[in-house]
Amino acid sequence: MESGKGSLSMSTEDVIEECKLFYFAGMEATSVLLTWTLVILGMHPEWQDHAREEVLSVFGRDKQPNVDGLGRLKTVTMILYEVLRLYPPAVSLNRRAFKDMQIGGTTYPAGVILELPIIVVHHNPDVWGNDAHEFKPERFAEGISKATKDDQPAFFPFGWGPRICIGQNFALLEAKMALSMILQRFEFRLSPSYTHAPYTVLMLHPQHGASIMFNKI
Numbered sequence: 001m002e003s004g005k006g007s008l009s010m011s012t013e014d015v016i017e018e019c020k021l022f023y024f025a026g027m028e029a030t031s032v033l034l035t036w037t038l039v040i041l042g043m044h045p046e047w048q049d050h051a052r053e054e055v056l057s058v059f060g061r062d063k064q065p066n067v068d069g070l071g072r073l074k075t076v077t078m079i080l081y082e083v084l085r086l087y088p089p090a091v092s093l094n095r096r097a098f099k100d101m102q103i104g105g106t107t108y109p110a111g112v113i114l115e116l117p118i119i120v121v122h123h124n125p126d127v128w129g130n131d132a133h134e135f136k137p138e139r140f141a142e143g144i145s146k147a148t149k150d151d152q153p154a155f156f157p158f159g160w161g162p163r164i165c166i167g168q169n170f171a172l173l174e175a176k177m178a179l180s181m182i183l184q185r186f187e188f189r190l191s192p193s194y195t196h197a198p199y200t201v202l203m204l205h206p207q208h209g210a211s212i213m214f215n216k217i
C-alpha cells in the first residue's frame, strides 16, 4: 500500500466487484449518454440534421453501421463529446491521498479524500469561454485538445490517469452505433411535456424522464 498501488493479486471478491462495475458502467453510463444525446438533439434539430446527413453519407439508409464507418463519423463524435462535456454521466471523481502531499501549494494529509468535480470543470467559462453553458459541438472540430482556451486539459468524462475508464472506447463505439441506427430510421423532437432537470442519482439523469417523439422516416 506504501506505493499507493496496492497488491497486484485480486481476490474473488475483487473479481465479483469488477464484474458488477462492468455491468453497471456498461448499462448505466452509456445509456444515460445516449438519453442525453437524444434530448439535446431533440432541442437542436439543426445538429440532428447534420448528424443524420453524415450517417446517411457513410452508411446510407439500410446498411448496418460497421466499425470502419463509425470511425469516420466526425460530426457525431463532436456531438457526443459536447454532450459528455455538458452532461457527464459521472459528475465527479474521488481520489484519496495515500501519503501527505502538496497540490497547488496546499498540503493534504494522508487519507484525505479529494473530490474532482468533473461537471464543474466542464462548465467553467475560464476554461471553455463565455459560451461554456451552450451546446456547441463545433468547439471540438479540431479535437479535444483544441476545444478549450489555451488548450487546457479540462475534458475528462472518463476520468484521468491510471484508473481512467477501461470501457471508454467501447462506450463511444456503442453510442455511435446506436445513434447511427436511430438517425437512419427516425426524426425526433422533444415532447412538450419534457422538463429539463438534470439530476444525480449515482449518475446524471433527466429527473422527470426524457419524453421524446419519434417519427419514422
Ligand code: HEM
Pocket (backbone or CB within 6 Å): 021, 022, 025, 026, 027, 029, 030, 033, 088, 089, 090, 093, 157, 158, 159, 160, 161, 162, 163, 164, 165, 166, 167, 168, 170, 171
Ligand atoms: C459513457 C459511458 C461511460 C462513462 C462516462 C464512464 C465513466 C467512467 C469514469 C469517470 C470512471 C472513473 C475513472 C477514474 O477514476 O479516473 C470509470 C471507470 C471505469 N469504467 Fe467507465 N464509463 C463509461 C462506460 C464504461 C463501460 C461501457 C465499461 C465496461 C464495459 C466501463 C468500465 C469501467 C471500469 C471497469 C472502470 C474502473 C477502472 C479502474 O478503476 O481501473 N465504463 N468510468
